[in-house]
Amino acid sequence: xxxxxxxxxxxxxxxxxxxxxxxxxxxxxxxxxxxxxxxxxxxxxxxxxxxxxxxxxxxxxxxxxxxxxxxxxxxxxxxxxxxxxxxxxxxxxxxxxxxxxx
Amino acid sequence: xxxxxxxxxxxxxxxxxxxxxxxxxxxxxxxxxxxxxxxxxxxxxxxxxxxxxxxxxxxxxxxxxxxxxxxxxxxxxxxxxxxxxxxxxxxxxxxxxxxxxx
DNA sequence: TTCATATATAGATATGAATCTATGTGCGTA
DNA sequence: TACGCACATAGATTCATATCTATATATGAA
Numbered sequence: 001x002x003x004x005x006x007x008x009x010x011x012x013x014x015x016x017x018x019x020x021x022x023x024x025x026x027x028x029x030x031x032x033x034x035x036x037x038x039x040x041x042x043x044x045x046x047x048x049x050x051x052x053x054x055x056x057x058x059x060x061x062x063x064x065x066x067x068x069x070x071x072x073x074x075x076x077x078x079x080x081x082x083x084x085x086x087x088x089x090x091x092x093x094x095x096x097x098x099x100x101x102x
Numbered sequence: 103x104x105x106x107x108x109x110x111x112x113x114x115x116x117x118x119x120x121x122x123x124x125x126x127x128x129x130x131x132x133x134x135x136x137x138x139x140x141x142x143x144x145x146x147x148x149x150x151x152x153x154x155x156x157x158x159x160x161x162x163x164x165x166x167x168x169x170x171x172x173x174x175x176x177x178x179x180x181x182x183x184x185x186x187x188x189x190x191x192x193x194x195x196x197x198x199x200x201x202x203x204x
Numbered sequence: 205t206t207c208a209t210a211t212a213t214a215g216a217t218a219t220g221a222a223t224c225t226a227t228g229t230g231c232g233t234a
Numbered sequence: 235t236a237c238g239c240a241c242a243t244a245g246a247t248t249c250a251t252a253t254c255t256a257t258a259t260a261t262g263a264a
Contacts, residue, residue, distance in 0.1 A: 044210070182241065
């Protein structure tokens, strides 16, 4: 049996990646991401109405993704617009989507 | 505001994707996947010794990934060898890895 | 400055997932 | 068949996350 060493650095990287994956591994959050790949930016109200969820729930999920660096938030008057921080997230989902066995 | 309709089908897809992401969104499980991209197949013992975790924990995590179709298990005598079911998972991780803001 | 709208946050509860410890099961071999 | 090794499973506990309801904060407009 070969000896594999997992460096402290790569463990940290794995935990970071796991954190980001956990942040998107939720049906509501994936739905939000999906909408934002099409709309570039949406307000909280637009999001919770489209997904038919509570306002507080939307806020909660958006906050989680913002904290993980997945979304950006920008206030414009009374509204706060959320957008994808980087479009590679769409690629990730597309990548998973293409798995034969999915 | 544009009207976005999320079909029943795409919701199911999102939940499926979320399920798979949740299955890999864990440091231990990502570490297992990482090892299996390098080793093609490993026994439970090899895995739990390398990662320095309990045997039961390894078994638990492996079972979760097997159930989600991420890993294959094949018995050979007393040992059971686990392997990646499709290599695109490595691509997914690589994809995330390449994100500038990660 | 008061009010309505848009969003965030707090607290309580429920749900789920991870972890630990112990025990059960399958397989090969003496 | 009896034993040891490799792995799986069960039950209890802990910990994290989601959900619900209510309330707080920020902004713009009357």
